[in-house]
Amino acid sequence: MSRSQALFAQARRYIPGGVNSPVRACAAVGCEPLFISSARGGTITSVEGDVYIDLVQSWGPMLLGHSHPEVNAAVRAAVERGTSYGAPCEDELRLAEMIVEALPGVEMVRMVNSGTEAAMSALRLARAHTGRNKVIKFEGCYHGHADAFLASAGSGVATLSIPGTPGVPPAVVADTLLAPYNDLAATEAMFSVYAKEIAAVIVEPAAGNMGLVPPCPGFLQGLHDLCDAHGALLIFDEVITGFRLAYGGAQTRYGIIPDLTVLGKIIGGGLPVGAYGGKREIMSRIAPGGDVYQAGTLSGNPLAMAAGVATLSLLRQSDYPALENRVESLCRGLEESFAGRGLPVTITRLASMFTVFFTASPVTDFSSAKQADTACYARYFTHMRSRGVFIAPSPFEAAMVSFAHSDAELAAVVAAVVSFAG
């Protein structure tokens, strides 16, 4: 029994499923998880001392790579000044200023501790601002585990084939309307029935929780126009895409300005941070200035703010197009390798994210993503891990490449596929 296996057996006695987030248990790919002892740049090291090229990157936050020396230094300096004040600190202001400066749709921003908290708070605010209750979300998109969003969610909910989830009262999801991703006609049909009841449309501007599914041309603009026409708010969930698709996120890359933006992952540089922001007129409704309550003991935590400020400071001067070109050639190499193995794959790629779907058909929404051969993906995961490459233990996630991945590491990812029999 390996040390990871022993630790996992012990962890299952004290932690549900032995993990603090379901997808980490690797159940969907029929493996047990590795316990990680350290991470640096594009790699992670297991407690057995084995080094893996890491394409999970903590599910997105580590765009600079693990243990970036300047981020670590900022956190080390912050920890010497205390770990939590429960009062404002300067880095909260600095991070807020950086987010507002980067995202055209954000004039004011509130820090929270996770993407879940950010999305649920944005929905509460949208409902307060419009005086309406319904929200449209898209099948396969994941906005965290707040009750209202656990209807046909992606990520871990899709991975574990949990239909909705017990414990969520039907009354709560009764106001959650579902449409297929990239289906503007279905969304328009919802508005024709519920126009005056819809508070918001929440969307991943590029979906990363059903595997990577980019928006079809016109989809995001169509959502923007529908919301404008019917007095609903457009919420971009940029927890994954924020500061990854571009320094200004999806809203800058696509030139579509949402009313509210949900953030997480990268803005915390690996520490627990979420945020929601938007137009001043809307955000001013948030307590204490406004009447919409939202709070958090560790919101704006000084360590997390220091990590976020250091991370965005480095990303602001990073060469996103160059990284995108490297990932494009990586995906071309993967396509050629799979073709060489006679394996039909559809690889979706956007900026520094990609997903290998084991299907020859195009993947444009959750139902087409689910048509892919998930058993083959499980074999692919096991094969890649045996060749020192750690990919997402779920076919419904996106691989993440960082600025720290070397050319040799990306070449090793392609080489690892060559011997995959499928």
Ligand code: KE4
């Ligand atoms: P957190 O509460 O996990 O910080 O963020 C929730 C969330 C919200 N919105 C989007 C678009 C997200 O992708 C997420 C969380 N992402 C998943 C992985 N795709 C988290 C991984 C996990 O649950 O362990």
